[in-house]
Amino acid sequence: EVQLVQSGAEVIKPGESLKISCKGSGYSFSSYWIGWVRQMPGKGLEWMGIIYPGDSDTKYSPSFQGQVTISADKSISTAYLQWSSLKASDTAVYYCATGGYCSGGSCYHFFDYWGQGTLVTVSS
């Protein structure tokens, strides 16, 4: 069974750093892109970026480029999302997600599987 298990909720002060995690199991972690999605309170889904754990190739949405860092450690099947200096506007639920497939030389990166979400609250 494919599972993505995310780290627990965080309450952080503005200006502090944070790294949240997403551990995959039940599939070949290195072989599937894994993405991060933000959902601010009462709002929709925002695609932040994605990483291929096999070679750490990473793509960012321009909205999040330079604001966050996405990384992965394939030896422990874990992806990370980190901030160096959080702001109140970073308060949100953050989801990791993976899935899709490749066929005939093309790859289709929809998200079959989602983590449970990590609530990050930035408040003084």
Next chain:
Amino acid sequence: DIVLTQSPGTLSLSPGERATLSCRASQSVSSSYLAWYQQRPGQAPRLLIYGASSRATGIPDRFRGSGSGTDFTLTINKLEPEDFAVYYCHQYFTSPWTFGQGTKVEIK
């Protein structure tokens, strides 16, 4: 970036009725690269449709995806109580991949 615009913002329907949700892209998206997700309150999104019209594993056949180019539709036949939720379209054709802003299907 490809902008996905969903309409309507909210759809008020009764159980047993049909829901028709629209997703319009700002530029053409290959139909192989369009997905729909359902999100219930307090839950993570769930994949319903990928490749514009292929149902994900375990998704009932009352959910039907269609469309091509810039116009895509999710149809839910005979709404069940558990179908009242928010629905998002998603394009994974061109980076940055993007989501629509969502359509809420609420009980009338």
